[in-house]
Amino acid sequence: MLLLPLLAIGQESTEYGVFETANITPNPAQVTQFEKGLAEHNKKYHGEGPYGVRVYWIANGPNTGSYHWSMGPFPWSSLDNRPAQKDGHDNDWNKNVAPYTTEGSGAQSYWRSHPELSRFPKDFTIKNMSVDYWDIKRGKYEDAMKLVEKVNKVYAAKAPNEIWGIYTNEFSSTKEGRDLAVISFFDKSAWLGQDNSIAKKYEEMNGAGSWAQFIKDWMDVTNGGETEIWIYRPDLSGISGDVKVAPSK
Template sequence: MIKKIISSLMMVVMVFGTVITVKAQEKAYVMWESITLTPDNTKLKVLETNMRKHNQTYHKEGPYKAYVYHISTGPNIGKIVWEMGPLTYSHLDKRPKEGGHDEDWRDNILPYVKKMSNGEYWKKDKELSNTDMLDQDNNSHPLLYIRYLEVVKGEGHNVKYLFTQISKTVKAMEGENPWSIYYNEFRQGDLGRHIATVSAMKNWAELDKDQDFKETFKKVNGEKSWQAFIENMNDTFSNSWDEIWSFDAKMSGR
């Protein structure tokens, strides 16, 4: 009888422990805060200096560490992306505000910015992403190939399936192929910035290489899977566009 009781208690502990572990994993997410800045190009040098000082002072480490990028392609060329993270919503309650942070942003950043837009939070799909090889300072892969996707209303159920197919393919391709998926946390109305995939690159020359994505896709997902994949993508996404971002270590405060 005692053995049965002990056995039952052990089972309860094991199950309870598993539940706690699963819940902890669900909470351990990766998210970034992102803001797009349109700089006043007549005062760009001052903005670069002030941004560097601001990030060195208030965004040097931890969840509040800043990363600054220049958009190099597309209609947003010339704009700057300021990111902070990786973080969680709980971190936002303790984000830098006092000690001169807000005043410094107001007095030394905003006067040299024409417009702020796209204040967003992007949560990473850790399961499907392939980024274990990346460092924390973007030294090895300073270029980001961003692809934004707009999901057709009522077709969201296809997203996970499609990205699982893509993820398996990317992970099966030769080389490192750092690639990740991010979901926009808040509704965007007609802006359509629902999902972003991110490919990290060492240099522009990587775009000249033939990655054999299609052939690898067919090997991983089945020889006849390609056409169905293309049709499913067209049904699921109404629009997509690309941007190349270039990491600015100096403005980031490095």
């Protein structure tokens, strides 16, 4: 999904930032051709503005070896002017990218960014991401987001330099089970083995035993989840990994 965390939309606008994403799996025997076509396509048609694209390589789980293609963020209204057939966009994709993918590859999703629940305290450059997908139980969306808000407050107070983003699936399905994405941005793989002491930090703010209650509440509103590690591929992307979120001085 991804992944600029914030979108500058006029204050009077009611629109919000959305990402169009797709997991694309290349034919194992044609990865070189696939990467070449994908890189040239993105740099030609998705190199700026709301149609800018970043590409990530998925390093674990059932989608290992697939590429996560993410365009945005953009307001919904901008889709009316996206690159299309008249610009040569569709023909280029169909000729230089699609032939090198596996059958059924590329199903799209749309994810809404929630900057009010995210932590982007400084400018940074995307390198690696840990993406936690959660399946929210039917009728429990509001309860789940209230719990996310509690954790966000803890990170804001106790780990102010941690960078993470919250995204929700605009068209989620019970079959897919991916309603919420929690994305943590990191540089070094050693980060994966570090203890962030979230339980201790949470109880420092909410009292003894509060973390155990949080886990119980979270289990009550979700059906489970899964985690993927994404590695940013600047060579295949249309835009850089630089994210500017801090106010200029």
